[in-house]
Amino acid sequence: MTPTNVPSWAGVAASLLLVAAAVAVVWRYKLGLTGELVLAAARAGVQLIAVGALLAVLFNRTGLPGALGWVTLVVLIAGQVAGRRGADLPRARAIATAGVALGTAPTLATLIIPGVIPTSSRVVIPVGGMIVAGAMQATGLTLRRLREDAHTAREAIEARLSLGLSARAAFAPHQRSALRTALLPAIDSTKVVGLISLPGAMTGLILAGVDPLTAIRYQIVVMYMLLAATALAALTTARLAEHTLFDHAHRLVPLTTGLET
Amino acid sequence: MNCQPKGFVLDAVAVRRGPARLLDRVSTHLPPGWCTAVVGPSGAGKSTLLRLLNRLEEPTTGRVLLDGIPVTDLDVLALRRRVGLVGQRPVLLTDRVAEDIRVGRPHLSKPHAVELLARVGLPPEFAGRATSGLSGGEAQRVCLARALALEPDVLLLDEPTSALDASNTALIADLAREHANTGGTVILASHDSTTVRETADWVLVLDHGRLVATGRPDEVDYLRARS
Numbered sequence: 001m002t003p004t005n006v007p008s009w010a011g012v013a014a015s016l017l018l019v020a021a022a023v024a025v026v027w028r029y030k031l032g033l034t035g036e037l038v039l040a041a042a043r044a045g046v047q048l049i050a051v052g053a054l055l056a057v058l059f060n061r062t063g064l065p066g067a068l069g070w071v072t073l074v075v076l077i078a079g080q081v082a083g084r085r086g087a088d089l090p091r092a093r094a095i096a097t098a099g100v101a102l103g104t105a106p107t108l109a110t111l112i113i114p115g116v117i118p119t120s121s122r123v124v125i126p127v128g129g130m131i132v133a134g135a136m137q138a139t140g141l142t143l144r145r146l147r148e149d150a151h152t153a154r155e156a157i158e159a160r161l162s163l164g165l166s167a168r169a170a171f172a173p174h175q176r177s178a179l180r181t182a183l184l185p186a187i188d189s190t191k192v193v194g195l196i197s198l199p200g201a202m203t204g205l206i207l208a209g210v211d212p213l214t215a216i217r218y219q220i221v222v223m224y225m226l227l228a229a230t231a232l233a234a235l236t237t238a239r240l241a242e243h244t245l246f247d248h249a250h251r252l253v254p255l256t257t258g259l260e261t
Numbered sequence: 262m263n264c265q266p267k268g269f270v271l272d273a274v275a276v277r278r279g280p281a282r283l284l285d286r287v288s289t290h291l292p293p294g295w296c297t298a299v300v301g302p303s304g305a306g307k308s309t310l311l312r313l314l315n316r317l318e319e320p321t322t323g324r325v326l327l328d329g330i331p332v333t334d335l336d337v338l339a340l341r342r343r344v345g346l347v348g349q350r351p352v353l354l355t356d357r358v359a360e361d362i363r364v365g366r367p368h369l370s371k372p373h374a375v376e377l378l379a380r381v382g383l384p385p386e387f388a389g390r391a392t393s394g395l396s397g398g399e400a401q402r403v404c405l406a407r408a409l410a411l412e413p414d415v416l417l418l419d420e421p422t423s424a425l426d427a428s429n430t431a432l433i434a435d436l437a438r439e440h441a442n443t444g445g446t447v448i449l450a451s452h453d454s455t456t457v458r459e460t461a462d463w464v465l466v467l468d469h470g471r472l473v474a475t476g477r478p479d480e481v482d483y484l485r486a487r488s
Contacts, residue, residue, distance in 0.1 A: 159352045163365030164342035249337045
């Protein structure tokens with residue numbers, strides 16, 4: 001792709017003036033954020049240069065196996081991040097990693113195997129990244145909600161268990177509400193896509209000079225894959241959490257710490 | 262073997278959570294046809310004892326037997342349907358009273374639901390009421406009706422009268438007595454010494470997780486001190 005629409009390094013340097021403008025505002029109004037703002041701008045530059053260099057190597061030197069290796073690494077990181085949302089649930093990070101993985105793998109496979117997207121790492125890595133991000137968000141929301149319910153709805157869950165309901169039946173209303181919580185943001189953003197903001201994949205393609213009618217095809221695939229990734233990740237997370245929250249005697253296990261957030 | 266005692270037997274049961282001893286080597290027999298009251302100060306282990314009987318709690322050491330069989334050998338869901346627990350705080354699970362009564366028994370008929378409401382002193386029109394508008398005492402009675410819907414052999418009542426006025430307290434006490442008189446088992450954890458004296462056949466006094474006294478209601482110092 002010819003980088004005609006892309007800023008030169010001189011242009012990037014010139015955009016530092018915009019950072020200077022933000023610093024001026026922060027400094028003028030004594031917001032106490034000057035150091036943090038400069039650090040954030042510097043970090044963004046360094047991180048993106050590092051990622052750009054790494055991606056350049058991956059794009060040029062590796063094919064599908066390298067891309068899948070990269071996606072696997074991202075899944076592991078996303079699992080750790082989403083796992084924090086369920087901190088005191090038993091095995092939260094393992095559950096979150098499984099949730100992100102099982103949200104990502106079938107979705108990516110459905111795109112790659114029938115040839116909806118090409119197998120080059122230039123495509124698989126960014127598309128995989130978007131799927132992982134969607135799955136991570138759904139996993140985090142599901143865990144957070146289940147954790148809250150395991151604390152606040154303990155009496156209701158135990159009341160159902162006391163009536164002879166199985167752990168699954170006693171937990172079902174809470175699982176349903178966690179799944180709704182996880183799925184609604186993806187459904188809402190699918191509803192309004194293109195109306196409120198131009199989504200990332202489409203914006204990127206348009207900036208790179210692709211015809212908008214071509215760009216939307218990508219975006220439609222992206223939105224649909226995010227719905228699948230969200231639903232699969234949330235369901236996997238909720239099911240696995242149920243297994244660790246109850247023991248063999250259909251008892252809600254005691255959680256290690258109180259609810260902090 | 263018919264030599265095994267009927268009802269619940271606790272055999273040197275201890276429940277520890279971390280360093281805390283919720284129950285400390287408690288041994289006792291809770292026979293059918295009796296209303297056994299469990300009394301003692303807050304935190305003595307009354308609720309823990311009740312929760313052991315329907316396996317919401319597991320002993321750290323010791324055994325719980327029902328009709329001579331360790332409860333761990335029984336199907337836990339069937340056990341919980343035989344052993345109805347009404348918790349200390351009423352927790353309603355659905356939007357409507359009739360639905361709530363059906364949580365454990367989804368195919369319960371309307372007349373049967375109304376009959377259960379009558380047993381706990383609530384009029385038939387309560388079946389259609391929203392659970393959100395109930396008072397504490399009404400909610401407590403709906404929870405009791407919900408447990409009775411399963412026709413349990415054993416009734417575990419954890420402070421069942423704490424939110425009730427005198428006439429409803431008497432109604433629940435009568436209901437507990439009737440259950441015991443017809444061969445059922447009632448285990449009643451209560452702070453209310455009047456109800457215990459009028460309802461219970463046998464009293465267990467717990468203190469700091471230990472069983473410190475047992476006897477008929479008129480024999481137990483703990484109750485005499487509160488008369």
